Amino acid sequence: MELRHLRYFIAVAEEGNFRRAAERIGIAQPPLSSQIKDLEDELEVQLFRRLPRGAALTEAGEAFLAEVIVIFRQVEFAKQMALRGAAGEFGRLRIGFTGSAAFNELVPKIIRSFRKAYPSVALTLAELNTRQLLDQIRSRSIDAAFIRPGPTSPDGIKITMVAEEPMMVVLPTGHRLAKEYAIPLSSLQDEPLVLHSRELGPDLYDEVIEGFRRSGVDPVIGQIAPQITSIANLVAVELGVSIVPAPLSAINVPGVVFLPIIGDAPRARLAVATHPDDHSVVTRNFKQQVATNLQKR
Amino acid sequence: MELRHLRYFIAVAEEGNFRRAAERIGIAQPPLSSQIKDLEDELEVQLFRRLPRGAALTEAGEAFLAEVIVIFRQVEFAKQMALRGAAGEFGRLRIGFTGSAAFNELVPKIIRSFRKAYPSVALTLAELNTRQLLDQIRSRSIDAAFIRPGPTSPDGIKITMVAEEPMMVVLPTGHRLAKEYAIPLSSLQDEPLVLHSRELGPDLYDEVIEGFRRSGVDPVIGQIAPQITSIANLVAVELGVSIVPAPLSAINVPGVVFLPIIGDAPRARLAVATHPDDHSVVTRNFKQQVATNLQKR
DNA sequence: TTATTATGATACATTTTATGTATCAGTTGG
DNA sequence: CCAACTGATACATAAAATGTATCATAATAA
Numbered sequence: 084m085e086l087r088h089l090r091y092f093i094a095v096a097e098e099g100n101f102r103r104a105a106e107r108i109g110i111a112q113p114p115l116s117s118q119i120k121d122l123e124d125e126l127e128v129q130l131f132r133r134l135p136r137g138a139a140l141t142e143a144g145e146a147f148l149a150e151v152i153v154i155f156r157q158v159e160f161a162k163q164m165a166l167r168g169a170a171g172e173f174g175r176l177r178i179g180f181t182g183s184a185a186f187n188e189l190v191p192k193i194i195r196s197f198r199k200a201y202p203s204v205a206l207t208l209a210e211l212n213t214r215q216l217l218d219q220i221r222s223r224s225i226d227a228a229f230i231r232p233g234p235t236s237p238d239g240i241k242i243t244m245v246a247e248e249p250m251m252v253v254l255p256t257g258h259r260l261a262k263e264y265a266i267p268l269s270s271l272q273d274e275p276l277v278l279h280s281r282e283l284g285p286d287l288y289d290e291v292i293e294g295f296r297r298s299g300v301d302p303v304i305g306q307i308a309p310q311i312t313s314i315a316n317l318v319a320v321e322l323g324v325s326i327v328p329a330p331l332s333a334i335n336v337p338g339v340v341f342l343p344i345i346g347d348a349p350r351a352r353l354a355v356a357t358h359p360d361d362h363s364v365v366t367r368n369f370k371q372q373v374a375t376n377l378q379k380r
Numbered sequence: 381m382e383l384r385h386l387r388y389f390i391a392v393a394e395e396g397n398f399r400r401a402a403e404r405i406g407i408a409q410p411p412l413s414s415q416i417k418d419l420e421d422e423l424e425v426q427l428f429r430r431l432p433r434g435a436a437l438t439e440a441g442e443a444f445l446a447e448v449i450v451i452f453r454q455v456e457f458a459k460q461m462a463l464r465g466a467a468g469e470f471g472r473l474r475i476g477f478t479g480s481a482a483f484n485e486l487v488p489k490i491i492r493s494f495r496k497a498y499p500s501v502a503l504t505l506a507e508l509n510t511r512q513l514l515d516q517i518r519s520r521s522i523d524a525a526f527i528r529p530g531p532t533s534p535d536g537i538k539i540t541m542v543a544e545e546p547m548m549v550v551l552p553t554g555h556r557l558a559k560e561y562a563i564p565l566s567s568l569q570d571e572p573l574v575l576h577s578r579e580l581g582p583d584l585y586d587e588v589i590e591g592f593r594r595s596g597v598d599p600v601i602g603q604i605a606p607q608i609t610s611i612a613n614l615v616a617v618e619l620g621v622s623i624v625p626a627p628l629s630a631i632n633v634p635g636v637v638f639l640p641i642i643g644d645a646p647r648a649r650l651a652v653a654t655h656p657d658d659h660s661v662v663t664r665n666f667k668q669q670v671a672t673n674l675q676k677r
Numbered sequence: 678t679t680a681t682t683a684t685g686a687t688a689c690a691t692t693t694t695a696t697g698t699a700t701c702a703g704t705t706g707g
Numbered sequence: 708c709c710a711a712c713t714g715a716t717a718c719a720t721a722a723a724a725t726g727t728a729t730c731a732t733a734a735t736a737a
Contacts (some may be wrong), residue, residue, distance in 0.1 A: 084455070085382040087724090101685055114725045116685060126459060128466045132659070133685060135733040142661050146465025150458030157454050158381070161447030162423060168443025169425045362429070364439050384695090398714060411696045413714060430714060432704035 086158070088122040089151045091115055092130065096148050100137040171364035175205040178369075179216045179228035181284065183311040186330035187246055187353050189376060190229050197372045204365055212283035212310065220356050226366045228356045231328075233286030239359065243370060245377065246353040248328040250294070251341040253277075253318045258340075265343040268298035268326070275305020275323035277314050284311065287351060291326060294349025315339050328353075383455070385419040386448045388412055389427065393445050397434040468661035472502040475666075476513045476525035478581065480608040483627035484543055484650050486673060487526050494669045501662055509580035509607070517653050523663045525653045528625075530583030536656065540667060542674065543650040545625040547591070548638045550574075550615045555637075562640040565595035565623070572602020572620035574611050581608065584648060588623060591646025612636050625650075 094104040095115070105115040123130050130144035140148060167173065176197070184190055198206060209225065216228040217237055229245070236242045252271070254261045260270060276295075281288040295302040305323035308314045312334070314325045319338035328351035332341035355373055357366055391401040392412070402412040420427050427441035437445060464470065473494070481487055495503060506522065513525040514534055526542070533539045549568070551558045557567060573592075578585040592599040602620035605611045609631070611622045616635035625648035629638035652670050654663060 085384060087382060100683095102683085110724085111726050112685075113687075113727085116687090118724080120686090126462050128462045130462070135684060137684070141466070142468060142471050143462045143466035146470050147458055147462035150454065150461045154451060154454045154458060157447065157451045161444055161451060164447050165423050165425045165427070165440045165444035169438070169440035171439060173443050174439050399712085407695085408697050409714075410698085410716080413716090415695080417715090432713060434713070 084122065084125055086154075088118055088125075089154060091118050092122060092144075093148065093151060093155075095119060095131065095138060096140055096144065099139060169364065171204070171368040172201055173203050174363070174365045175207065176227065176365050176369055177207040177209070177225040179209045179211050179219060179225045181213050181216065181228075181230055181311070182210055183284075183287070183328055183331060183351075184229035184231060184353055185210070186312075186328070186333060187229075187248065188330070189246055189353070193245075193373050193376045196376060197369055200372060201365070201368060213286070214283060217356065220358050223358055223361070226357065226361060226363065227369055230354055230356050231284055231287040232352055232354045232356070233289060237356070241357045241359045243355045243357070243373060244352065245355055245373065248330060248351045248353065249343070250291070250326045250349050250351055251329050251332055251343055253315055253325045253327055254340050254342065255318055255321045255324075256338050256340055257321065258324065260342070261340045263342060265345045267345040268295055268300055268348065269346075271295075271324055272300050273303070276302050277306045277308055277317045277323040277325040278302075278304055279308045279311045279314065287311070287328075290349045290351065294326070294347075297347055297349075327351075381419065381422055383451075385415055385422075386451060388415050389419060389441075390445065390448060390452075392416060392428065392435060393437055393441065396436060466661065468665040469498055469500050471660070471662045472504065473524070473662050473666055474504040474506070474522040476506045476508050476516060476522040478510050478513065478525075478527055478608070479507055480581075480584075480625055480628060480648075481526035481528060481650055482507070483609075483625070483630055484526075484545065485627070486543055486650070490542075490670050490673045493673060494666055497669060498662070498665060510583070511580060514653065517655050520655055520658070523654065523658060523660065524666055527651055527653050528581055528584045529649055529651045529653070530586060534653075538654045538656045540652045540654070540670060541649065542652055542670065545627060545648045545650065546641070547588070547623045547646050547648055548626050548629055548640055550612055550622045550624055551637050551639065552615055552618045552621075553635050553637055554618065555621065557639070558637045560639060562642050564642040565592055565597055565645065566643075568592075568621055569597050570600065573599050574603045574605055574614045574620040574622040575599075575601055576605045576608045576611065584608070584625075587646045587648065591623070591644075594644055624648075 091104070091108060094108050095101055098104040098107060101115055101119075102112045105112040108115065119131065126143075126147070128143040128147075129141050130147060131138040132141055178194065180190060194206070194208070197204075207225075211219070213230050216225070216230050217240055219225040220228055221239055232242050252266060252268075260266050278288065278291060292302055306317050308317050311327065312331065314327055315331070315334055315336040317323070318325055319336055326344065326349065355370065357370065388401070388405060391405050392398055395401040395404060398412055398416075399409045402409040405412065416428065423440075423444070425440040425444075426438050427444060428435040429438055475491065477487060491503070491505070494501075504522075508516070510527050513522070513527050514537055516522040517525055518536055529539050549563060549565075557563050575585065575588060589599055603614050605614055608624065609628065611624055612628070612631055612633040614620070615622055616633055623641065623646065652667065654667065
């Protein structure tokens, strides 16, 4: 059975006449009779009563017609769904982000706008450290990640820059400089530094260390933070001082102050990482959404 | 697009490999590639990503596949419905009956058993007089009717005998013979007769008149009853006497008694009338159900 | 009644189209 | 680098749909 048989069946059913149906289809009458016969043979059921004045549906034909109409509706629907699938309306998108990236307002903004544009895409969000994010991008366990990259793209990863944030000094409120409006990094000479493990985010780590060196400070690590977002808490209990991307000052941590940096200061980059071989339309749409949100700024 | 394209599409989707899919279908690989290409051209969407190690569904392909599977389920369902339609499971059956016929227990019994056997058939029941029933059978406004036929089949009507009922005398309780157990028709000489209009049911009418004549009684019509079922009520108010098919004695009419007839008595026939050109399976099934109920007796 | 018209079915020729064969180009893995 | 496997291409072949001519039947008109 082919759709052709069903198209012809509908034509005969609607016209009630083989000749007119054949004309409507655009073929001669004999092949139409032949095709209908083939259909009836396959179903082992007579679909039409051949009358001297045309052809009328049998009960079997009536019952069949109702369902055949559904078949064609479903065929049209399948076509539509293919097009919508091609447009990236379905599927899933697994997004990862580092804890510190989430504080940039662009991150939730981009995710919200994507959800709105593609409500049928199943979104997964996971907070991981940069190393894990890159590994999962490489193994295609996640599709895109907001990370803090270094100046060079990691191997086998495609980077799209999103934002560059100034960094701010974090001091305990009791610190001698806590009352200043802004300070240069050079004023933190010999202060023990609270910093996240280099393993978790090597690029931002290096950026910070390099920043201090540029200002003539030889940084001394006083305490390793389990993650960037907990740096402020460690500073609050006076385990040292630190610098963090500006958006992190939004965390309300009692016992610390955030101060702008005067002069040459390290900057924190925020980027979206994807797999270079990911040709998925969903991922492409996500990157498109990222670009749109950058333009609107 | 033909179902063939969709069958091939499913094979490639499931195998993830054109060669294996072709083998499974039972054709060579090149025509399979060609057919898939045709499908993609028609949809104007790429369904597979051709990889050096096989073929993977695109998002469009994924979305399409889900709906194509539904198409084939629907095709199977349509086939099933055609078969069930051929078995007379669907459609409608318009049954008519005369008021007096409904009193024979076989009538509700047959209708009940048909309903049970073919619950999806839409049943219509209409009570009409014999003349109207026959007209509606001829014009195919109803499919079958329980009527009281004469000895010969009416023109253009197919008759199937169902039952032959004895007739009983109906007397007002105050009648001189009301206390008897059974009487001959001849004892009703000169009694005014209550009878339905000949127009409404000529066959039973003639049967009654003829029955009286055979017993040597020249019947005198005292009152025309609007329908057979109201004869007893007219007898109750002493407008005359009558005879009715035995099952009608089941009506509880105060003021009348029903007595068996001694000797040669008219008999009331009960039959199913159908159109001779009605080849509908539903009607056929109904007649089959009638036959089954007769055998069980 | 007879002639005419309209119906779907049949027989066979023709065209279209799906399929088969041979081969190619690209990628992967040893 | 070579061998193996992938899908694509070119062209020949076979199958199947379609077209043409005609028939048998039944309803309708003369």
